[in-house]
Amino acid sequence: MPKIVDKDAMRERILDAAENAFHRDGITQVRMVDIAAELSVAKGTIYLYFPSRAELIAALVTRFFKSAENPLAAAPPAPSLEAFQKMILQMVTASSPDESTLLRFFSIFGAELKNPDISTPLAAYFDMLAEALGAELSRLAPNMPDPTQTARALVSVIDGLMLHRGLFGHNADIDTTKRLITAILSSP
Amino acid sequence: MPKIVDKDAMRERILDAAENAFHRDGITQVRMVDIAAELSVAKGTIYLYFPSRAELIAALVTRFFKSAENPLAAAPPAPSLEAFQKMILQMVTASSPDESTLLRFFSIFGAELKNPDISTPLAAYFDMLAEALGAELSRLAPNMPDPTQTARALVSVIDGLMLHRGLFGHNADIDTTKRLITAILSSP
DNA sequence: TCTTTTAATGACTTGACGGTCAGAAAAGCA
DNA sequence: TGCTTTTCTGACCGTCAAGTCATTAAAAGA
Structure with a gap:
């Protein structure tokens, strides 16, 4: 009733x-x-x-953070370093700024970054991403000096590119971004 | 009186x-x-x-933004690409997170990033940085494909590295950061 | 249709904070 | 010490938004 x-x-x-x-x-x-x-x-x-x-x-x-599961897990493992580079490039440039979960998060909680309720899960999220990237890197580029460190730095780099893309509408053209990522991901 | x-x-x-x-x-x-x-x-x-x-x-x-004048202008122009790379590395790793003007700015105005009063001068600041970097790049690495674009992307990258360093206390070790920056700044 | 139970409403209460201003205090000269 | 001008003070006011709750609406079984 x-x-x-x-x-x-x-x-x-x-x-x-x-x-x-x-x-x-x-x-x-x-x-x-x-x-x-x-x-x-x-x-x-x-x-x-x-x-x-x-x-x-x-x-x-x-x-x-419940929804922000590992975006790498969804995709099938990259068959080669080149394919992996391409996937990262997609990650940076594909989603329109407004759809970007990360940008959405920053625009909402930006001021609360000092608040552990916010920064702790955010840090954990980035670490999770870095771990997944590191595993792929080890597999695809065995010569890479320090895959764990490289992966974590790569996450920072990706975040920087996405953030600027989203915040300032700045589109480093795809070629440039590609060149950057290729450069970083090529074994020395 | x-x-x-x-x-x-x-x-x-x-x-x-x-x-x-x-x-x-x-x-x-x-x-x-x-x-x-x-x-x-x-x-x-x-x-x-x-x-x-x-x-x-x-x-x-x-x-x-008055105080945040061009940090490149202060330093003498780099005599070589290697010296330039070193200077960028300094920029990313030198200042302790709490002294970082940029992080301070983000922690205060993070939530206001959609507000043009905030985002406009911030964007202008990054553009100014990019311009200065681009000029140096053109001078030091004449073979670089698109120095302007590269410089703007480099600014995003540097910002990402600094932000993560400051926010999450993550220190990609100096070697890794150096390797990244060297990779980006080497002509292809 | 009538009745019962849950869900939705929005006028009202409360408290907090930005902003004001009449009076008090400080400074320094004669 | 008095006098004048500037500066400081903090109780007070008005506004605005969070949160409440008596009242109304909606659903659906009998």
Whole structure:
């Protein structure tokens, strides 16, 4: 007899709305009413699903890193160093800045980077990426001096390229980026 | 006969206090009273020097980029590509994370990256850096395919390395970083 | 259709913070 | 020491957004 809604789905919809609004207008500019409006519901509804703004934001952080699984795992292992280079290049240039999870994350949580709740999972995410890259590197370029270190540095480099691409709309043309990545990934 | 204070010096002291507080506690956490307390003055005093919180922040942004002049201009022009590589390496690894102007900037204004008041001068700063790097590159490595593009990409790369170094205390060891930079800066 | 239970609403409350300003204090000259 | 001008102070005000809750709406079985 009662009205029933899918609570989990509604939570997700609220998180989606919040994420969009934060990304579009900046986390400090977005009020609870704005998130509600984004969903065409009343403010009170938000509070049926999240006890406070802070907890909503915490849930958003959690979700970010749950979804941010290893993008390398999805793709089939690269058959050669050349193919691997190409894949990295894709990673940097393929996604339009607005789709970039990382940029989205920065634009929302940039100011909270000193907050361990934010920086710890972020650091873990980059380490995970580096580990996966390092394993591929060892396999594909056995002569590479220090694959673990190289992979971690490569992650920093990729992040820098993506960030600038996203933030400043700067598109180092594909050729240049390719040349850079090739240079880095070629055994000395 | 009147009490006289150095207005400009006081403005600087207020900006210093604000910058420290923002850096330490996060810009959203810091209230006007907190900035005043940092200086052991009353809140009203701040308003004798800045008409509003927004203008204080704007002044801080301006100051950031006034002080962040071209770090390349300071150093004498590199006599060789090798020397240039060494200088870039210094740039990435020398300053301790906490002294890094750029990291300080990010930790304060990270969330405001979508705000043109913030992103415009930041983009201009990176472009200025890229231009300077590009000029040096053209001079030192005439064979380099597209020095302008390469320089801009190099700036992204350097920023990525510095950011990760600062944010995650990750120190790609000097050798690895050196190898990366050498690889990028060697004509193909 | 009526009834019951859950879900949604939005006017209202509360507290916090930016900004003001009348009065107090400080400085320095006569 | 008094006098004048500048500077500082902090209680107060207004606004605005988070969070509450009495009331209304929606769903669906009897």
